[in-house]
Amino acid sequence: MALQALIFDVDGTLADTERDGHRVAFNKAFAEAGLDWRWDVDLYGELLAVTGGKERMRHYIEKYRPDYKKPADFDALISRLHATKTQHYTSLLGHGGIPLRPGVHRLLQEARQRGLRLAIATTTTPANVSALLSHALSPEVESWFEVIGAGDVVAAKKPAPDIYHYVLERLKLSPQQCVAFEDSENGLRSSQAAGLGTVITINDYTRTHDFRGASLVLDHLGESDQPCQFLSGPSVNGATFLDLNLLDKIFFNT
Ligand code: XBP
Ligand code: MG
Numbered sequence: 001m002a003l004q005a006l007i008f009d010v011d012g013t014l015a016d017t018e019r020d021g022h023r024v025a026f027n028k029a030f031a032e033a034g035l036d037w038r039w040d041v042d043l044y045g046e047l048l049a050v051t052g053g054k055e056r057m058r059h060y061i062e063k064y065r066p067d068y069k070k071p072a073d074f075d076a077l078i079s080r081l082h083a084t085k086t087q088h089y090t091s092l093l094g095h096g097g098i099p100l101r102p103g104v105h106r107l108l109q110e111a112r113q114r115g116l117r118l119a120i121a122t123t124t125t126p127a128n129v130s131a132l133l134s135h136a137l138s139p140e141v142e143s144w145f146e147v148i149g150a151g152d153v154v155a156a157k158k159p160a161p162d163i164y165h166y167v168l169e170r171l172k173l174s175p176q177q178c179v180a181f182e183d184s185e186n187g188l189r190s191s192q193a194a195g196l197g198t199v200i201t202i203n204d205y206t207r208t209h210d211f212r213g214a215s216l217v218l219d220h221l222g223e224s225d226q227p228c229q230f231l232s233g234p235s236v237n238g239a240t241f242l243d244l245n246l247l248d249k250i251f252f253n254t
Contacts, residue, residue: 001176001177001252002177002252002254003116003177003178003179003244003247003248003251003252004116004117004171004173004177004178005116005117005118005119005146005171005173005177005178005179006107006111006116006117006118006119006178006179006181007118007119007120007121007164007167007178007179007180007181007191007196008118008119008120008121008145008180008181009120009121009122009180009181009182009183009184009187010120010122010124010128010129010132010150011122011123011124011183012183012184012187012203012205012206013101013181013182013183013187013201014100014101014104014132014133014136015098015099015100015101015104015132015136016098016101016203016204017098017128017132018044018048018205019041019044019204019205020098021089021092021093021098022053022085022089022124023039023041023044024088024092025085025086025088025089025092026039026053026056026057026081026085027039028084028085028088029081029082029084029085029088030081032084033077033080033081033084035081037057037060037065039060043064044205045205047059047060048184048205049186051123051157051158051159051186052123052151052157053082053085053086053124053125054078054079054082055157057078057081057082058078082125086125086127086128089128089131090127090128090131093128093131093132093135093136094131094135097135097136098132098136099136100136100137101201101203101220101221102220102221102222102223102226102228103220103221103222103223103226103228103241103242104221105137106221106223106241106243107221107242107243107244108141108144110243110244111244112144114244116244117146117171117173118144118145118146119145119146119147119148119149119167119170119171119178120145120147120148120149120150120167121149121163121164121166121167121180121190121191122148122149122150122151122163123150123151123157123158123163124150124151125150125151126148126150126151128150129142129148129150130142146170146171147167147170147171149163149164149166149167149170150163153166154166158186158187158189158190159185159186159187159189159190159193160190160193161190161191161192161193161194162190163190164180164190164191164193164194164196165194168194174195175194175195175196175197176195178196179196179197179198179199179215179247179251180194180196180197180198180199181198181199181200181201182198182199182200182201182214183200183201183202183203183206184205184206184209185206185209185210185211188200188209188211188213188214192213197215197251198213198214198215199214199215199216199217199218199242199247200214200216200217200218201218201219201220201221202217202218202219202231211232214232214233215233215250215251216230216232216233216234216242216250217230217231217232217233218230218231218242219231221241221242222240222241222242223241224240224241226241227240227241228240228241228242233250234250236250
C-alpha cells in the first residue's frame, strides 16, 4: 500500500501557537471581561491537558477556581469569552504572527509536488487555522488542504479519535494510506485510536509527554540547514531532516 495523504494537527505541530498565541488571547479576553482569570506559562501547560478552548475554560473553573460563583448564564459567558479570544488570537497572528515550525513548509511543498493529498485534523476553531496559514504563508495555502477537520465539527475532541475519523471519511482513505503529524499525547492518542501511524514533533509543552506508540519522534521536521534530532523510532542512517523518501521507508518499507 502506498502513502496517499498527510494529515496535520495544527497547534504545536504546524506552529508553536500555544504559549504566545492562544494563551495570550485567552488572557486578553479574560481581562476585557473584568475577570481575574490569568493563565501564566506554567499553568497553561497544565491546562493543555484539556483540548478545546471552551472545554479548557470550564476545566480551569472546576479544577482551579472552586471559589468562583458561576453566573446563571455561564454557558453564554464561556461562548462570549471564546469568541473574543478567537478575535484576539486571529488578530495577533496578523500582527507579527507566529511562524510555521522548521520543515513544515518544505514537507507541504514536497507533498504537493508528489501529488499527495493534504488534510488537517485539529481541535482548534476553523478561523484560527485560516489565520495561521494565511499569515504564516499566504491566503491560498488553505486550499492546499483538501479536508480541514476543525473545532466543533465533532462532539468529542482529542484524545478521542473522532476528528481523524471525520477526516479519513471525507478523504475516503483508510488509516493505512495516511500518516498523521502531531505534537502532543492527546493528539497521539487520537490518531492512534483512529489507526494512523504518527510522526511526533515535540515542543516545550509536550517534550515530557508519553509518546509510546508513535512511529517516529523528532524535535522538529528539520531543514537542510537546520538539522533535526530523531528521538525515537527506526534507524534513519544519518538523515538530518524528514522528507517523503524517509517517510516512505519508515512507513511503507519502500
Ligand atoms: C489545540 C487545542 C486548542 C487550542 C485552542 O488543538 O487544544 O484548544 O489551544 O483553540 P490541536 P480553540 O493541537 O489539535 O490543534 O480556543 O479555538 O478551541
Ligand atoms: Mg497539537
